[in-house]
Amino acid sequence: MPKVKPGGSVSPGVRRYGTKSRYTTEELERILSDIKCGKISQREASKLYNIPRNTLRNKLLGQHNKKVGRPTIFSKEEELFFIQHILYLSDEGIPISLFDVRCVVKCYLDTQNRKVQQFKGNMPGWDWSQSFLERHKAALKQRLETNISRRRAQVNEETLNEFFNNFEGEVSEVSACNIYNYDETGFHDNPSRRKLLFRRSCRHPERIRNSTKSCYTVVFCGSADGNFIPPYVIMKGTQKWSDWVYGAPEGTRLNTSKSGWIDNKVFDDWFEYHFLPIAKTKPGKIILIGDNMSAHLSIYTLKLAAENDVRLLFFPPNSTHLLQPLDVAYFSSLKTYWRQVLSSWRETKGGKKVVALPKAVFCQLLKATLEKGQETGCNNLRKGFECSGLNPVNRDKVLQKLPMYARTTDEVREDVGNEFRKYIESVRTNDLSAVHRARKFCLPVRAGKSVSVEEVEAYYANKETEEKQKMTSKGRGGARTRGGRLKSSSVRTQGGRLQSRNDSCSL
Structure with missing residues (x-):
């Protein structure tokens, strides 16, 4: 082992194995040029740059020019x-x-x-x-590496060009304040993880803090000029209580579903009672664009949209990471603020006692999260539309993000x-x-093209006919409920009142 002096340098005459030279090839060429020009002598260069004098002499004589090793x-x-x-x-x-x-x-x-x-x-x-x-x-x-699904990897240049060809015709002469993007996202009860100090021999570093796998869904919607409409909260359950929206952001609307996620009934309520009142205040045609999900396609919503000059457009399947402004530039920073707010609340007296995040507390934490990201949220939304090539329309912004395998290339x-x-x-x-169309995306939707009521009605009629033919071929009748009656879409509450699709509460 080489002897190391108190100052950290190695004793002279001891070779430091495994270390690289203290100079680069460019530096050596510059030093040799200075020696040839007479600016510095070999001895001075050796002391100044800490290069062995024999090395300088050999390089000047053209010796030892082969690769070392x-x-x-x-x-x-x-x-x-x-x-x-x-x-x-x-x-x-x-x-x-x-x-x-x-x-x-x-x-x-x-x-x-x-x-x-x-x-x-x-x-x-x-x-x-x-x-x-x-x-x-x-x-x-x-x-x-960052793993992506095979379906997401199938999004290629041809798919995006088809979307933008349709999209350009739909948004022509439409102002930025009339182009909206909507999407739902989940807020999990899982505070952020931080690097903390533990004993070096600790194999399982743990921290005592309550957290669960519960999740609350919130629908966000914003325009290309950076303005948001109030959030729409979806909770799991059948009943609604007024204290669930206590302390929520102004204009927040609350609804419930059996799964806690959005479905056709909830989406109809969001469109009719939450989005349309704001859209009616805007003159001209309204563009509402979202991801290709079956819950976002409803005959009831399409009829309302046609009556109020609202065009519903959909992204190509598995392309929201490239085209959806909320996914591209807004949700990431919002979730960072959410984890900070949730972590701070978990340190309070009330947060330490409860195991799961109460429904009555969620809207209050959501308001604190939105206030925390208020300064950058509007700018992030505008940048999201710009980076997605939606406003102003610029398909090159998205095409240049595609990896090499998704672009138009020759054979191997x-x-x-x-x-x-x-x-x-x-x-x-x-x-x-090879692009394979998945079953759940077999909807009468063309990416970037608005959908009519007649197309959807014809689609569901053909689908119902095919299902009846399949059941008939198996020798069975249609699905029946107990007593032979059809199930009603309404839900009877404890007080005997029927809870219809429009039964949701707002702040």
């Missing part, structure tokens, strides 16, 4: 071959790890009938992979090596370019 196992052309195909796999959305590279290299050596003594069983070791990565750090770098290049080709076929399935 043992020669690489593979030639420069072979390593360039590996780099090209590693980058190709990364562009295709199927990146590989260093271990995968070692396996491919072993197969390559076995195919060439080459035996490398430095590799045990022709399998490159961990040291070789690190050296390989260091030699090509300008082209390669290890990064943490001819120079792809056989071993990498085998790797693609055996380990991964290269079918990301």
Whole structure:
């Protein structure tokens, strides 16, 4: 081991193994140029830049110009071959790890009938992979992956171009204040995790604080000029109580559903009693755009929209991470503020006692969250519309975000090596370019195009006919309730009153 002085420097005459040179190639060339021009002597340069004088002399005489260290196992052309195909796999959305590279290299050596003594069983070791990565750090770098579903990966350039072709015709001559985007999001009872101090030997760092998996749904809606309409809160249950909206943001409306998430009945109520009163105050055509979800498509809502000059548009399936302004630029910061507010409340006396977040407290915390992000919320919404290419309309803003495998490209290049080709076929399935329409998205909707009532009615009529034919072929009758009567869409409350679709409370 080298002897280290109290100041931290290594004793002279002791070689520091495993360290790199204190100078770069560019710095050495500049120093040699100064010596040749007579600006500085070899001795002065050696002391000033801490470079051995023999090194300077050898470089000036043109000696020892070869690369330092043992020669690489593979030639420069072979390593360039590996780099090209590693980058190709990364562009295709199927990146590989260093271990995968070692396996491919072993197969390559076995195919060439080459035996490398430095590799045990022709399998490159961990040291070789690190050296390989260091030699090509300008082209390669290890990064943490972000997994996306195959359906989301199927969103390609053709899909987005079709959406924008329809969208441009719908929003022409429509002002920014009349273009709205809506979406629902969940607020979980799970405070943020922080790095805290624990005993070094602690294997399971824990903190005593209540948290549950409960979640409250809130529908947000805002225009392209950065103005929000009040939130719409959805809670799980059948009854509604006035204290649930106590301390809520002004104009908040509350509704319930059996699942706690949005459904057709809740969406109809939101559109008719929460969105339309605000939309009627705006002159001209209104554009309301949201994600392609069956709960957002209702004949009742479409009739109301047609009567009030509101056009409902939908994004392509699995494309909200690229096109939905609320997802792109607003929800992330809002959830950060929510976790901060929830964490602070959990430190209070009331927050320590209860296990689950009470419904009567949620709206108060929601108000504190919105006030915390009020300064940046409107600007984030405007930026969301801009980054999504919706206002002003600019499809290039979205197309440039697509990864290489989602863009219009040719077939697999001819120079792809056989071993990498085998790797693609055996380990991964290269079918990301094949777009399969999922069942739940078989709605009469064209992305970026408004929907008419007649199209939806015809769709549901055909669907009902097909279901009856299937039941008839099985020899069964239609679904019946007890007593042979059809179930009513209304829900009878404890007081005997029927609770209809329009029965929701607001603040």
